[in-house]
Amino acid sequence: MINRQSLLDQEARLAFWMLAPTFIVVMAFVVFPVIWNLWLSLKPVSLGDLRGTSLFEFNLSLVNFQKVFGDPDFVPVLLTTLVYTVGGSFLSIILGLTAALLVHGEFPGRGLLRGLFISPYVAPVVAVTFTWSFILDPQLGVLNWMAVNTGLLTQPIPFLSQRWVELDIMGVSVRLPLALTSVILFEGWRYFPFAFLFILARLQSIPDELYQAASVDGASPFQRFYNITLPQLATVLSTLFLFRFIWTINKFDDIFLLTRGHAGTKVMTIKVYDYAFGEFNIGAGSAVAMVLFAILLLFLFIYFRWIVKET
Amino acid sequence: MSREHLETNIIRILRILGIIFFVIIVAFPFYWMIVSSFKSLEEILLRPANLWLDIKKINFRAYYEVLFEHGFARHISNSAYVSIITVALSVTLATVGGYAVTRLRFRGQAFMSYSILVIYMFPAIVLVIPLYVVFSHMGLRDSMHVLILVYLAQTLPVALYMLRSYFQNLPVEIEYAGLIDGCSRMGVIWRIIIPLSAPALASVALYTFMIAWNEFLFAFMFLDTPEKFTLSRGVVQLAGSVHLSKQLVMAASVMVTVPILVLFLFFERHLVRGLTSGAMKG
Amino acid sequence: MASLTLKAITKRFGKVIAVSRADLEVKDGEFCVLLGPSGCGKSTLLNIIAGLIPQDQGTVLLDGQSVDSLAPRDRDIAMVFQSYALYPHMSVSQNLSFGLRMRGIPKPTIRESVQWVARLLGIEDLLDRKPRELSGGQRQRVAMGRALVRRPRLFLLDEPLSNLDARLRANVRLELKQMHHQIQGTMIYVTHDQVEAMTLGDKVVVMRNGKVHQIGRPEAIYSYPSDTFVATFIGSPEINLYRGMLVRKDGLPHFQGAGFSLNLGRLQIDLKEGEVEVGIRPEDIGTGQAEALDLRAEVEMISYVGSEKYIHARLGGEALTFCAPKDTALQPGNVVHLAIDPGRVHIFHRGRRI
Secondary structure (H helix, E strand, O other): OHHHHHHHHHHHHHHHHHHHHHHHHHHHHHHHHHHHHHHHHOOOOOHHHHHOOHHHOOOOOOHHHHHHHHOOOHHHHHHHHHHHHHHHHHHHHHHHHHHHHHHOOOOOOHHHHHHHHOHHHHOOHHHHHHHHHHHHOOOOOHHHHHHHHOOOOOOOOOOOOOOEEEEEEOOEEEEEEHHHHHHHHHHHHHHHHHHHHHHHHHHHOOOHHHHHHHHHHOOOHHHHHHHHHHHHHHHHHHHHHHHHHHHHHOOOHHHHHHOOOOOOOOOHHHHHHHHHHHOOOHHHHHHHHHHHHHHHHHHHHHHHHHHHHHO | OOHHHHHHHHHHHHHHHHHHHHHHHHHHHHHHHHHHHOOOHHHHHHOOOOOOOOHHHOOOHHHHHHHHHOOHHHHHHHHHHHHHHHHHHHHHHHHHHHHHHHHOOOOOHHHHHHHHHHHHHOOHHHHHHHHHHHHHHOOOOOOHHHHHHHHHHHHHHHHHHHHHHHHHOOOHHHHHHHHHHOOOHHHHHHHHHHHHOHHHHHHHHHHHHHHHHHOOHHHHHHOOOHHHOOHHHHHHHHHHHOOOOHHHHHHHHHHHHHHHHHHHHHHHHHHHHHHHOOOOOO | OOOEEEEEEEEEEOOEEEEEEEEEEEOOOOEEEEEOOOOOOHHHHHHHHHOOOOOOEEEEEEOOEEOOOOOHHHOOEEEEOOOOOOOOOOOHHHHHHHHHHHOOOOHHHHHHHHHHHHHHHOOHHHOOOOHHHOOHHHHHHHHHHHHHOOOOOEEEEEOOOOOOOHHHHHHHHHHHHHHHHHHOOOEEEEEOOHHHHHHHOOEEEEEEOOEEEEEEOHHHHHHOOOEHHHHHHOOOOOOEEEEEEEEEEOOEEEEEOOOOEEEOOOOOOOOOOEEEEEEEOHHHEEEOOOOOOOEEEEEEEEEEOOOEEEEEEEEOOEEEEEEEEOOOOOOOOOEEEEEEOHHHOEEEEOOEEO
16 A cells, blocks of 8 residues: 555665665775775786776786786795784783783772773874884884893894894794794784773673682682683684684784884785785785685684584 | 682782783883983983983973974874764764664665674775775875775774664664654654763764774875875874984874873773763663 | 544564454544553554554554554654653653654743643652653653643553552552543553453453454453453453353253353353353352252362452362352362352353354
8 A cells, every 4th residue: 555655665765865875985985995806806907007998998817816826925925924813813812811800800990900901902003013113123222222231132133124033942942933923912912902801891791600609619719710701701702813813814004014014024915015006016916905805705714614513 | 728718819919910011011112102202312312221201301392393393283183184074974874874774674674784794804905906096097096085985984884883782772662752752763863862872972983083093004095295194194204204213203103192092091981981870761 | 532443454573463454443532452461462553553663454544534654743642651761861841841842832832731741640840850860650650741741632552550560550540540531532552451451441452462352341341252362361360261062951051061060041052062161250150059050169279369269169170260258168178069140151162252
C-alpha cells in the first residue's frame, strides 16, 4: 500500500542523506585509492607520466611486479618487515601488560600515572622521533655521553645508523642488528600505551570474586596471576596482537623519521616510498604496496583460521 | 613467612621498581625535550650530558627563533585551522551517520555497520600514491582543504563506530518519546541524543583532533609551500635544515606536543568523571 | 478524543510473527486494555498504533482516517513508557512542556497547561528537579503528566505500572481509573497483569503469540472465555481445567474425566459426543452433602490468603482447587463432597468454547 510505504521510504531517504557525505568521503579517499593502487601497480608508470593521459590507457602488464620480486633487496626487506612487525607488536603488548599490572589497583596518584603512561602514544610522531634521535645521537646525545662518562661504553654507539653491533654475552660473540633493534624498541615504547589502556580496562572488569575464591582455595599471588588473570586476558591479548600487527606492518612515519630506512631498517612501506619518490617509479611503488597488502591478507587468513581452531 | 606473604612482598617491591622504570622511560624523553628547548646552542654542543637545567640559564631564544625566524607561528595557525575544521566536520558527520546506522531502517544497514572498520586495514602508504597521482593530475596537491578531506576519510570510520556503540546503549524509548512529542529525527538528534552523548562526542572530538594535529605522512606528501605547512611538516623541514641546533628542533617539538598532551590530560579526567556520574537511570 | 480502528494488522520480525491479523475497534473515550503474557505482541501493536514501527499489512485508522503515512508526531497521540523515558537532561517542567514547545504553542499557554497537569498529578513541587532526583513513583507521574499535558486524541500506555512496587501500584491504578473518568480520554493500555486489565478496562483484548484471542468487557471475558487460553489466563486462582469425554446417558450430557464423572444436567451443548475440556472456576465450586452431583474429593493442601482459603484437593485422578471461607474447619486428609452448578461449567471443544 502506498501510504504505508511512505513512512519507511521517508526513513530510508533520511538515512541516505545522513550517511551520504561520510560515504562519499570514505569512498573517494580510501576505497578508490586502493582500487587505483591496484591499477597503478599493473601499469609501467613513472613520475613523468603524471601529467599525461597514458595514465588511463589499458596497457596493463606485470613489469612492476617483476621488478619488485627481481630486486635483490626484496627478501631482506620482507624479512626486516616481518621482524619489525612481530617484534614491535610483541614488545608493545608485553610492556602494555606490565604497565597495566603495575597500575591496576587502588592507590593515590593512579590517575596521574595513567595520564603519564599514555603520552608516548598521544604525542606527535615528529616530536618523539626527533627527541629520541637526539637522545641517541652519537655526537650530541645524552645517552651516549653518559654511558661513555661512566665507563659503560668505550665509545659512543650510533643506535640509529649502524647496522650491526658485536656483543659479547657470556663469552659468546653475538651480532645484533643494532638499528633494527633500536627501531623495534622505539616501537614498543611508542605503542605500549595502546595495549596498556585496553588491558587495564579488561583487568578492571575481572570480578573480584574470582580472586577471592582462588585465595580461599589456596592459590598464591603468582598462581592467581597464571590461573585467573592470564586466561581472562587471553582474548584482549590476541585481539591486541591482531591490531598491532596490522598497524605495525603498515607503519611508515616512525622508521622514516628515525632512520630513513637506512642501516637495515628498510621495511616495505619505506620501499614503496623509495620506488615512487626516490626512483620516480610509481608503478613499482604501487606494486610493493599491493604485495604488502597481500601479505596482510595472508596473515589475517592464518590468524582467523587459528582463532577458529582454538575456539 | 608463608608463601603468600613472601610472594606479596616480592610483588610489592617489583611493583615499585616497575613503576619507577616506566615513569623514567616514559617521562624522560619529554623531560629532555623540554629542558633542551631552553638551552643555548653552546650548552647543546659543549655539555650534552647535562641533565639539569640551571634556572638562571633558561633561554627562550630557541622559541623566539623557531616562531619568528622559521615561520612556526604560521605553522601553528595552519595546524589549528586544519585540526579544528576536521574535528567539527568529523563530529557532525559521525553523529548523524552513527545515528542513521543505529536507529534508521534502510537497506544495507547491517552492511554499513560492520564494513566500516575494514577500512582500517589499508596502509596509509597504499593510499598515498594514488592520491598523490590524482591530486597532481587535478592540480589539487598543495591544499590544506584537501588535506582536511583526507583526514576526514581517516577519522570518520572510527568516529562513526564509536558513536554507534554509544548510541546503541541509549534507551530507544527516550527517542520514541521525543518523536511522539513532536520532534523530527534531526530534532531528536539535536535535542536528545547530543545532550546525552557528551562523553562520547568529547572522545570523538579528542581522537579526531589527535589524528589531525599529529599527522605527518599526508602533510609531508601533499603540502609543498612552506606557508601552508602544518606543524608536523614544519618540524621535519626545520630538522632537515639545522643539524647542530638541536635546541631549535626541541623547541619546535615542544610546540607541537604541548597542546595535544594538555588536551588529553585535561579531558581524561573529565571523561572519566562524565562517564561515571549519574548518566541515565529512568 | 478519537476512535481507533485496527484492520488486519500483521507484523513480522524476520521469521517471527509478532502480530497476526489483529482487528480492533475502540470507541471514543473507551479504556481498552491489551492483555497477554510477554511476547504476545501487545507492545508491538502499541508501537504500530503510535507509528514507531510500520506494520507489514493492515491499516490503522483514527476517527475513520488512515494514519499509516503519518509520522508519530503527526498522529496527535501521547505515550507513557514502561521505563517512563523521561528526558534525563531536562527538568520536570521542561519534560512536561517539551511536546508543547515542539508544536510552537505560545509560552503563556504552555505555562498554564504545565501548571494544570502538575496540580492534577500532585507534582507541583517537583517542577525544577531532574528525573534522577525523583523516586520511581514520582517519575511515573511525570511520565503521565507529559502525556496528559498535550491533550492528545489518543493515549497509549505501555505497562506504566509494572515498575512500581505492589502497594503503590494499587493506589495508582485507582487514580488512573479516576483520571480516565475525569478527562474522558481514549486510552490503549498494555499489561500482562490481569488484575489491572479487569479493574481498568472498559474493553479487554486478550492476546497470545501475536493473535487476538478474545475481545470484550471484563465480565464477558471472565464469565464467557472464548477458549481455554483465555479461561486459564484470566482468574485467580486459575480455573480448574480437565480433559475428558463428553458422553450422553439417556440423551443427557455427562462429562467423563480421569476418575470422576460430572452430570451436566440439562445443559444445551452443540456437541453430541467427543473429546472436550471442561473448566470450573474455584469460586463456582461449593461443598455440601450429596446433592445432584456426587463428587468426592480428598483435601491435600490448604492455602490461607487472609480473606479466604484455597483448598487444593484431589478429585479422582485430577487436582482441583476451590475456595472456602476463611474460618472453614477443613483439614488435609478430609474428604469433601463437592457441589457444582452445571450452569457455571465451561465446556471447550478443540480449545474453543461451545
